[in-house]
Amino acid sequence: MSATSGVPAQSPNIDITVVMQLLGSMRTTYGTLNQSLNNLKEQGTSIKELGPTIQDGHNQIRDLNTEIERHDAQRASVVDTVKNTIKGELREQALAEMRERINAQIRDEVQKQVKVQVDQQLVRDHLQGISLPEQVEGGRVQITALRAAVTNSEARRANAAINDMQTEFKHVVRADGTRSPKWPANVSSLNALSEEDVAELGRDYGLHLHQRKVLNMNGFLSHIGVFGIRLT
Structure with missing residues (x-):
């Protein structure tokens, strides 16, 4: 049979101040986390509310780009038509001017040739002593x-x-x-x-x-x- 000591056991020595500080810190941390959680909830709600608005904005941007592309295509078509029209008119005008210049040159050349022939004939007649009558x-x-x-x-x-x-x-x-x-x-x-x-x-x-x-x-x-x- 074992023998026991006659001195009573001592309780751990706990610092109440430290415990109170720890509890206070935990409450502060909990409050911070709770606030953060509330903020996240609010932000999530805001994002959900903004969702359709953002999508509408994307749709509007897409429609606007489509409209811009359509106008660009129309403008390009009009520009091409105007260019072709101008080219055709300028070509016809150039051909008309060229024909007129050629006809004028032909008339001038014919007049020159006739004058040369008449002058030569007059010289021959003069040398041969033929009078004008x-x-x-x-x-x-x-x-x-x-x-x-x-x-x-x-x-x-x-x-x-x-x-x-x-x-x-x-x-x-x-x-x-x-x-x-x-x-x-x-x-x-x-x-x-x-x-x-x-x-x-x-x-x-x-x-x-x-x-x-x-x-x-x-x-x-x-x-x-x-x-x-x-x-x-």
């Missing part, structure tokens, strides 16, 4: 001969259809625009002319004369375009 008369003769050639071409074309003795001739004129005084009305009238009259008729038109009347008559018929009938 003679030059004018020479020009008139050339014009008359040209008109006679046109008239004779039409007459010969009509006379080519003659194949009988009675159809009247279309007049073939001389270089001066007149017809011979011995001009016959038709083949029958030609055949009725004397040998001398037929020869004179040939001379008036510058034809080669033969010894025989019939050859001279057929030569005249060929000269005026009649090939459908021949005299024998």
Whole structure:
């Protein structure tokens, strides 16, 4: 059997001041945490309330960007159209101006060439001793001969259809625009002319004369375009 001590056990020595300070610190910390928790709750509520507003803002920004892009596309289209229109109008204007310049150059060049030719002709005429009245008369003769050639071409074309003795001739004129005084009305009238009259008729038109009347008559018929009938 064990023996026990006769001295009573002592209780731990606790400092009340320290305990009170610790409790106070815990209360302070709890209060701080509680306040922080309340703040977090309030912030969460605010964020929830702001949620739709923020989303609406994003939607508005997105719609605005879409509208801006649409306007940019429209503006680009209008600008392209204006550019193309301006280019087309400028091109047509440039072509018109170019054509006008070319036509003006052609007119100027023709006038220059005509002047050169006239001057050269005047010099030649002057060197040959041709007076101005003679030059004018020479020009008139050339014009008359040209008109006679046109008239004779039409007459010969009509006379080519003659194949009988009675159809009247279309007049073939001389270089001066007149017809011979011995001009016959038709083949029958030609055949009725004397040998001398037929020869004179040939001379008036510058034809080669033969010894025989019939050859001279057929030569005249060929000269005026009649090939459908021949005299024998």
